[in-house]
Amino acid sequence: MRQLSLGRRAVALVAAAVTALAALVAAPVAAATGPEPARVTDLGPAIMSVNVRNAAFAELSDGTPVVYAISNGNPATFTMVDVTTGESLFAAELPGTTLGSFITVAGDGTVYFSARHPMLAGLFSFEPRTHELVQIAENVAGERVLYDGAVTEDGKLFFGTYPHAKVVSYDPATGAFRDYGSQTDEAAYVFSLGIVDGEVWAGTGPVPHLYAIDPASGERREVEVPARLMSNTQWFIGIAQRGDDVLVRLSPRGGYDTAVLHLATGEWDEDIIPAVGGSDPTATDVRGRSFVLSDGMLTAYNTRTDSVTTTGFADTDLPAHLAQQVNTYGIEVMSLPGRDMPAQSVVGLSTDGDIWAYNLATGSTSIRRAAIAPSPAEAHGLGVGPDGNAYIGAYLSSGSMSRVDAATLGVEPLRGPKQGDAITTHDGELVVTSYPGAVVHVGDLDQPWEWGTNPRHVLTIGRGEPHFQDRIFGVVSTGDRLALGTVPDYGEVGGALTLLDTATGAYEVHRDVVPGQSIVSLVHRDGIVYGGTAVSGGLSSTPTASSARLFAWDVAAEKVVWESEVSPGAGYVGGLAWGPDGVLVAHTSDGLLVETDPATGEVSRTVRTAPAESGAHTSWGYSARTVWDAASGSYVATNNGRLYQVHRADSTVAVLSTDMEQVVRDGAGNYIAVDDTNVFHVELGATG
Structure with a gap:
């Protein structure tokens, strides 16, 4: 493992970059x-930007709501931001990387994430209490890219890979990796991965297969998806269990439609949730609802009634604001301090670094810029x-x-x-x-x-x-x-x-x-x-x-x-x-x-x-x-x-x-x- 040299990114760094942008200092390069x-x-x-492509929300031990974000750039950066103020609580560059791959938060609060290019398949951890950021490994399992990490109840991290479509686990207690092997010779990516009733579910592409793997034995079975749902589908790009249902995102079908599998019956729902963007569904709120952005609008899937309902999101200022941005790659249900208590809000972090919030009880909204350096x-x-x-x-x-x-x-x-x-x-x-x-x-x-x-x-x-x-x-x-x-x-x-x-x-x-x-x-x-x-x-x-x-x-x-x-x-x-x-x-x-x-x-x-x-x-x-x-x-x-x-x-x-x-x-x-x-x-x- 390699502990990184850390520290807040100073405003001076941004100022220097802006100055360099305008400077015309000639020097013979060759x-x-x-x-x-x-x-x-x-x-x-040529271009300076905040470019958040991976984000995960969590709550610190003192109750502070935070979002962890990787902003792509040269180099990529990792930042912990206070959701209520937009203040940066921790920030560091990730040398040797320009792109993030995933962020996930374990039950004990440890953050795991992957970044790459030119580094191959870099795996990192962050301890929010001590601010210790560690590069665990690179070129994990001989792979180039790691995808869609998820943590089991016993604390093991699982993720997919490219180019050999592997599933790999990491045990933080022992520091050991376990390679579950290539899942198929037909596809290069295990692009999506989720934990479903203790099994590890993995989705491949560009030839789509959906597998359920026993994490102890490594034995697996293929989960069959009806042909009606697989029309024009080449990828499984998201797998998330919410209650007794599994929400599975499909690509390119309809712009990332989401299909729903009812675990109790083993039946797939006749209806789909259309055009779900870059974010996984939220955790469920107090009413059992999980939220997604469907066609740019906040939409609720009720895990108790298996129904899809709209929200008042469309009547707010948020859709117009978010339409000007590439995407929102992380949303979550949180209880925010102040006027939102005790009601819950859906919060998100857009690619430009805007933290937005929609209060589920009042319909009130807020937008604030996160302190993420370009x-x-x-x-x-x-x-x-x-x-x-x-x-x-x-x-x-x-x-x-x-x-x-x-x-x-x-x-x-x-x-x-x-x-x-x-x-x-x-x-x-x-x-x-x-x-x-x-x-x-x-x-x-x-x-x-x-x-x-x-x-x-x-x-x-x-x-x-x-x-x-x-x-x-x-x-x-x-x-x-x-x-x-x-x-x-x-x-x-x-x-x-x-x-x-x-x-x-x-x-x-x-x-x-x-x-x-x-x-x-x-x-x-x-x-x-x-x-x-x-x-x-x-x-x-x-x-x-x-x-x-x-x-x-x-x-x-x-x-x-x-x-x-x-x-x-x-x-x-x-x-x-x-x-x-x-x-x-x-x-x-x-x-x-x-x-x-x-x-x-x-x-x-x-x-x-x-x-x-x-x-x-x-x-x-x-x-x-x-x-x-x-x-x-x-x-x-x-x-x-x-x-x-x-x-x-x-x-x-x-x-x-x-x-x-x-x-x-x-x-x-x-x-x-x-x-x-x-x-x-x-x-x-x-x-x-």
């Missing part, structure tokens, strides 16, 4: 040879809008983006999607695609920015039936329509090329344009869409192709004109762009910058930018970017986490940075790049 080396200027964090979010999408400014999307965020002003290089925070993937311009408007479900928003930058209204939602291709698409990485305007290249859903191979009319919302999906491959990069010219593919499909899928392809698609004829293997070792062909004299350029996973004839796909020139074995064959390659710089006669490109300048005349390669993910050229000619968290201004050196 330089090409020549009289004037390239300069890479760090403009500070962290740099992971930069994910990068593109240029019609105003010439660069726009940046965040990875699994609380709904954050940013804009880099082309004139001043100032970074402005914006509201955005949970995860902004591809960003481009079409028909004079800004296009932002997002995950999950392959979503498209389009915005008029002459109007005020109000995410959800402007940019407005235009399309969700959707997980599950009928199209099974999840991430849009390739995007290009074809003039009258927008072309979208996608990676499929979890467990699926076969991306799609979608043509979208953003004015009307009409679209057509062409799946398996290149059989079994994802489409990750697109360009367009004269009625032809050119695309690069990746052999990898959705997460937890097995590739069916050995090498990626470059292809040309005739938009009017709706057919492939040609398909080319530019490198037998390429796991992806990304970073498509136009070079001089109309050549089509791309970058491959195995470190080749290739020029091709757009009429035939024939390779006319290759430059090796990195050793073939250094690339990631199974990556999607969405961050590969290529820009032709006519002034220097060179390509500016990112691939496999490096920033290159490739001089076309002599094929020399200069590495400008060994830690850079993406690059674009904005409307003023600035090269704007991002690494994991920060944004940079790149100035090319003299060519000599």
Whole structure:
């Protein structure tokens, strides 16, 4: 075990980050040879945000109601907050992690949680009385991610894993782990886990199985779920016993519908609770009711009458407030001191760090900001809008983006999607695609920015039936329509090329344009869409192709004109762009910058930018970017986490940075790049 260095996060830390965001202090990060080396200027964090994706409520020994929260960022943070005041009672960074996985509270008050990336499967404990935070282990059971911890009556912690769909337990009395093994060869995740009448129930995905395991013997049985409930279900994402019922959340069915199993009869209820978001159901209140957020409204399931009823929540200010946030990942029934006593309230913590409360007796509400310090979010999408400014999307965020002003290089925070993937311009408007479900928003930058209204939602291709698409990485305007290249859903191979009319919302999906491959990069010219593919499909899928392809698609004829293997070792062909004299350029996973004839796909020139074995064959390659710089006669490109300048005349390669993910050229000619968290201004050196 490793005890972490702890302490409150000072306000000065946040102030320093904000100062860094505005500072323009130039420093050569890595330089090409020549009289004037390239300069890479760090403009500070691309996006600062509070991003609570895991939360659990509890009561301290003195009766203080608290919420424990993990805020994703670089690094992730763990905070204990007083629910009634929003004050931070304890806070610490979690070095080596950027993402939380679960938080659960044992009967003795001990908090267990998991965090990861780049750390693998980190398991932690926190003692609220002593404020001792301990890293128990990492890479638990040889796994990468731990999911949905739950504690049995005898104090043992159980959780699921990825990528081998295991169930594992941890005994805090002995410090021993027990590996119950992979639950199925058909799925990579045990994503949900709950304790049901002393058994450990585990739900898998993206092939759904529901198992009940005897924690002593390890013997198990499969719990059968009626076919009527399993329609368009690939995952069990939540399991919670409330009274004599088990509430089971299903995905993607209906946006996380919840099915109810009556333990006394073994029968599943005919009705479902629709569209239950990111939170488990609350504990029961004094009337035996457990609460969920269904379609954004607080809804009660009565465990005594097996009935679902509404509350007065819809008539308060809370729905409108929460609609502006990505989600609420933790809700609970609590008795709060002051005006709420002795009546109970439902309390929640939103992704933005707002603690909200709804009093079950009076209908009164409150909203207060929790003192959770922001962290740099992971930069994910990068593109240029019609105003010439660069726009940046965040990875699994609380709904954050940013804009880099082309004139001043100032970074402005914006509201955005949970995860902004591809960003481009079409028909004079800004296009932002997002995950999950392959979503498209389009915005008029002459109007005020109000995410959800402007940019407005235009399309969700959707997980599950009928199209099974999840991430849009390739995007290009074809003039009258927008072309979208996608990676499929979890467990699926076969991306799609979608043509979208953003004015009307009409679209057509062409799946398996290149059989079994994802489409990750697109360009367009004269009625032809050119695309690069990746052999990898959705997460937890097995590739069916050995090498990626470059292809040309005739938009009017709706057919492939040609398909080319530019490198037998390429796991992806990304970073498509136009070079001089109309050549089509791309970058491959195995470190080749290739020029091709757009009429035939024939390779006319290759430059090796990195050793073939250094690339990631199974990556999607969405961050590969290529820009032709006519002034220097060179390509500016990112691939496999490096920033290159490739001089076309002599094929020399200069590495400008060994830690850079993406690059674009904005409307003023600035090269704007991002690494994991920060944004940079790149100035090319003299060519000599």
